[in-house]
Amino acid sequence: MAEVKHEITAECLSIGDELLIGQTVNTNAGWLGGELGLIGIRPVRTRVIGDDKNEIIEALRTCVADVVLITGGLGPTKDDITKHTLCEFFNTRLVRHPEIEKGIVDMFVRMGRDPGDMLEVNRAQADLPESCTVVPNSRGTASGMWFDRDGRVIVSMPGVPYEMKGIMQEHVLPMLQTRFAPPVIIHRTMLTAGLGESHLAQRIERWENGLDELDIKLAYLPSPGMVKLRLSAYANTNAAEARLRVDQQAEALYELIPELIFAEGDVSLEQAIGQLLKEKEQTLALAESCTGGYLSHLVTSVPGSSAYYIGGVVSYANAVKMEELGIPSDMLELNGAVSQPVVERMAVGVREALRSDWAIATTGIAGPDGGTPEKPVGTVWLAVAGPEGVVSKLGNFPGTRDLVIERASMSALNLLRKQLIGKG
Amino acid sequence: MAEVKHEITAECLSIGDELLIGQTVNTNAGWLGGELGLIGIRPVRTRVIGDDKNEIIEALRTCVADVVLITGGLGPTKDDITKHTLCEFFNTRLVRHPEIEKGIVDMFVRMGRDPGDMLEVNRAQADLPESCTVVPNSRGTASGMWFDRDGRVIVSMPGVPYEMKGIMQEHVLPMLQTRFAPPVIIHRTMLTAGLGESHLAQRIERWENGLDELDIKLAYLPSPGMVKLRLSAYANTNAAEARLRVDQQAEALYELIPELIFAEGDVSLEQAIGQLLKEKEQTLALAESCTGGYLSHLVTSVPGSSAYYIGGVVSYANAVKMEELGIPSDMLELNGAVSQPVVERMAVGVREALRSDWAIATTGIAGPDGGTPEKPVGTVWLAVAGPEGVVSKLGNFPGTRDLVIERASMSALNLLRKQLIGKG
Numbered sequence: 078m079a080e081v082k083h084e085i086t087a088e089c090l091s092i093g094d095e096l097l098i099g100q101t102v103n104t105n106a107g108w109l110g111g112e113l114g115l116i117g118i119r120p121v122r123t124r125v126i127g128d129d130k131n132e133i134i135e136a137l138r139t140c141v142a143d144v145v146l147i148t149g150g151l152g153p154t155k156d157d158i159t160k161h162t163l164c165e166f167f168n169t170r171l172v173r174h175p176e177i178e179k180g181i182v183d184m185f186v187r188m189g190r191d192p193g194d195m196l197e198v199n200r201a202q203a204d205l206p207e208s209c210t211v212v213p214n215s216r217g218t219a220s221g222m223w224f225d226r227d228g229r230v231i232v233s234m235p236g237v238p239y240e241m242k243g244i245m246q247e248h249v250l251p252m253l254q255t256r257f258a259p260p261v262i263i264h265r266t267m268l269t270a271g272l273g274e275s276h277l278a279q280r281i282e283r284w285e286n287g288l289d290e291l292d293i294k295l296a297y298l299p300s301p302g303m304v305k306l307r308l309s310a311y312a313n314t315n316a317a318e319a320r321l322r323v324d325q326q327a328e329a330l331y332e333l334i335p336e337l338i339f340a341e342g343d344v345s346l347e348q349a350i351g352q353l354l355k356e357k358e359q360t361l362a363l364a365e366s367c368t369g370g371y372l373s374h375l376v377t378s379v380p381g382s383s384a385y386y387i388g389g390v391v392s393y394a395n396a397v398k399m400e401e402l403g404i405p406s407d408m409l410e411l412n413g414a415v416s417q418p419v420v421e422r423m424a425v426g427v428r429e430a431l432r433s434d435w436a437i438a439t440t441g442i443a444g445p446d447g448g449t450p451e452k453p454v455g456t457v458w459l460a461v462a463g464p465e466g467v468v469s470k471l472g473n474f475p476g477t478r479d480l481v482i483e484r485a486s487m488s489a490l491n492l493l494r495k496q497l498i499g500k501g
Numbered sequence: 502m503a504e505v506k507h508e509i510t511a512e513c514l515s516i517g518d519e520l521l522i523g524q525t526v527n528t529n530a531g532w533l534g535g536e537l538g539l540i541g542i543r544p545v546r547t548r549v550i551g552d553d554k555n556e557i558i559e560a561l562r563t564c565v566a567d568v569v570l571i572t573g574g575l576g577p578t579k580d581d582i583t584k585h586t587l588c589e590f591f592n593t594r595l596v597r598h599p600e601i602e603k604g605i606v607d608m609f610v611r612m613g614r615d616p617g618d619m620l621e622v623n624r625a626q627a628d629l630p631e632s633c634t635v636v637p638n639s640r641g642t643a644s645g646m647w648f649d650r651d652g653r654v655i656v657s658m659p660g661v662p663y664e665m666k667g668i669m670q671e672h673v674l675p676m677l678q679t680r681f682a683p684p685v686i687i688h689r690t691m692l693t694a695g696l697g698e699s700h701l702a703q704r705i706e707r708w709e710n711g712l713d714e715l716d717i718k719l720a721y722l723p724s725p726g727m728v729k730l731r732l733s734a735y736a737n738t739n740a741a742e743a744r745l746r747v748d749q750q751a752e753a754l755y756e757l758i759p760e761l762i763f764a765e766g767d768v769s770l771e772q773a774i775g776q777l778l779k780e781k782e783q784t785l786a787l788a789e790s791c792t793g794g795y796l797s798h799l800v801t802s803v804p805g806s807s808a809y810y811i812g813g814v815v816s817y818a819n820a821v822k823m824e825e826l827g828i829p830s831d832m833l834e835l836n837g838a839v840s841q842p843v844v845e846r847m848a849v850g851v852r853e854a855l856r857s858d859w860a861i862a863t864t865g866i867a868g869p870d871g872g873t874p875e876k877p878v879g880t881v882w883l884a885v886a887g888p889e890g891v892v893s894k895l896g897n898f899p900g901t902r903d904l905v906i907e908r909a910s911m912s913a914l915n916l917l918r919k920q921l922i923g924k925g
Contacts, residue, residue, distance in 0.1 A: 096534075096547070097546070098534045098535055099530075100535075100722060103547075107520060109523070111522055120551045121521070121551065123527075123547075123548065123549035124546060126546045126547075132545070132546065188631070323633050363794075363815070365794075365797075369797055369806075370795065373797070374793075374794040374795070374797075377817065382793075383818070386817050387821060388814065388815045388816045388818055388821035390812065390813075390814055390815075390825075391787070391797045391801075392812045394812055397812035400854075401812075401825070415895050430825075431818075431820075431821060443801075444804070445804050478802070482798075500818040
């Protein structure tokens with residue numbers, strides 16, 4: 078008979094007045110939940126409390142999960158009381174760790190600051206509870222603390238997301254895997270663009286129905302302009318077998334929706350396009366009307382984008398469309414700025430003016446005003462001009478001004494992607 | 502002797518598996534905390550739990566605050582169990598509310614859908630606990646529910662932020678003020694740009710020190726490119742007196758830092774600039790290098806920006822700088838693209854080419870690569886050209902690529918703002 082394994086559970090405790098009053102959005106808890114899920118530990122609840130000793134002790138007293146991850150309250154100021162409260166709760170005291178103190182001094186030097194300027198509050202960050210396992214923080218001066226008591230692991234980390242993530246990835250996640258040996262889970266995440274969640278689900282329904290008996294789970298993770306599909310399988314017998322099972326279904330998915338999957342793992346559509354352009358040693362230019370520079374911002378948010386992005390024109394006024402992009406005034410008058418002839422001419426015009434291999438153009442009505450019965454808010458024409466000519470597409474994007482801009486931009490990037498891979 | 506008033510406390514309970522696994526970031530709890538604080542109710546803790554009956558009941562059993570605001574779990578699907586769980590907890594049953602059902606049908610019609618297509622799960626959203634006060638939802642089909650038991654108010658609302666905010670602003674916040682009569686607080690929020698939090702604090706230190714004896718609180722609320730200063734006073738005797746006290750200190754602040762305050766209340770720097778341009782009936786054009794279109798995106802994110810924004814050029818490649826903006830090639834060679842002569846020429850060039858009243862230009866090194874010892878990552882030249890000539894500024898913006906782009910853009914907008922108000 079197979080051993081029935083106890084499910085490992087986790088809870089997050091976020092400490093900070095600034096979280097309670099909405100000054101800072103608590104992104105840590107959700108990130109931690111996602112990372113724990115990937116190693117087979119189930120997040121069951123999250124709490125946010127203020128920098129208040131009694132609240133922290135009460136929260137520690139009422140923990141229910143196997144793993145408790147605490148973030149926040151480890152700064153050098155007197156508001157930050159987590160460390161002292163942990164000492165009281167675990168009946169221990171702070172002792173200075175010389176090797177941690179040295180690390181703090183080294184970090185000061187690396188940041189170009191004079192160690193002579195260090196204050197006692199900075200050095201005091203090397204004071205840590207005697208009975209904890211110190212977890213190094215390679216990205217800051219507040220160390221993590223690991224307590225293992227009565228079968229429960231309680232870890233305290235700084236609240237700065239960049240530092241907390243470093244501590245988790247470098248130390249706590251591997252330590253949790255060693256400590257609890259949670260079931261190994263194999264994942265593969267396919268990124269799709271071009272179909273919304275419900276239409277995508279219809280398209281792959283039959284394949285999805287077969288996953289159950291293969292003991293594979295499918296998660297739909299929608300974000301603007303894309304839906305991530307994550308396949309997961311528990312490694313019941315061995316990891317290689319589970320890996321094979323997942324890989325086979327990933328291949329099946331590639332055969333089912335080849336034109337929708339644009340990448341795997343943790344990349345964005347604009348990164349995937351940048352990669353394709355780099356591989357082909359080709360360049361891109363943009364002509365934006367309703368997206369107003371957002372498309373250009375997405376493209377240039379990728380480090381190294383200057384290797385393939387030449388530049389763009391934001392043609393908000395019709396005069397700019399005419400003068401910078403060579404749109405004839407009678408074409409604008411006859412069809413209106415939001416039209417197929419104009420968007421195609423914009424793409425061709427900017428491609429010629431900036432001498433790029435590819436060009437994207439957008440023109441539409443982002444709202445909230447400017448809509449008409451024939452061309453309501455959300456109507457956007459998109460075009461991609463390339464070595465073989467120009468293609469265009471009419472989109473109707475629902476939502477507020479921000480969402481219309483975002484969805485039109487993602488749709489435009491996907492139109493380019495399909496041209497780049499020859500699946501227009 | 503003055504009556505000592507019991508402080509009204511609140512806690513938020515967010516329900517949803519998607520929050521625990523990090524698929525959705527929990528922005529509701531922080532927003533609620535901020536709104537409650539503004540009406541004198543203190544948020545003390547937040548919990549996030551899954552769509553699990555036992556977890557919800559346990560959370561309700563262990564509430565400590567006067568006000569408990571529950572969000573999530575009210576959708577029509579079978580995962581959403583909040584309503585049934587509330588019935589069990591409050592020992593009541595669901596009854597259909599005909600007037601709510603009619604409202605749901607009306608909403609279907611307004612959205613252009615055929616009421617004949619309504620499913621029973623849609624109509625079942627009119628089934629609500631018999632013993633609650635129904636709180637109308639003008640933005641969706643899931644009503645809010647208000648329970649008042651043993652001195653504690655428990656409100657359940659949908660998790661969709663747009664719907665929840667409508668229910669709070671239209672109903673729950675006024676209802677809470679009536680129910681608990683929390684102390685009235687008078688607020689004024691001044692928006693500043695141009696100085697970081699710590700330098701701003703130094704600048705206004707003496708004034709700030711005097712606030713205590715006037716019984717006025719000052720909060721620093723930093724966000725990218727700006728610091729909000731919020732003055733608050735409890736209306737101990739009467740609201741008019743507190744209003745006067747706050748207004749006097751707001752005036753004092755205007756006299757102290759006239760060039761830093763760009764607006765009051767809930768507007769952004771790009772909205773404030775749009776307002777200034779509209780009032781003057783003047784226009785704007787942009788020439789962006791390192792900000793890569795983000796500045797243009799900020800400007801066009803304001804509805805109605807087409808009234809004053811003509812367009813822009815994103816000149817990523819030097820060829821675009823030369824051809825579209827008329828930068829002489831020897832100027833680029835002599836000074837490099839990241840230099841004062843080039844940024845000023847960019848601003849003047851785009852202002853002439855697009856025939857605008859004003860123009861902003863940016864050129865710099867956003868990183869992570871491309872830095873040199875003389876011009877490290879974060880070095881950005883900014884310029885504003887206008888009717889009276891051109892001004893420029895060198896910035897050194899710390900942080901990742903995203904932050905350099907964001908900070909440089911906000912700094913550039915502020916440079917324009919100072920020119921527009923004649924305080925360059």
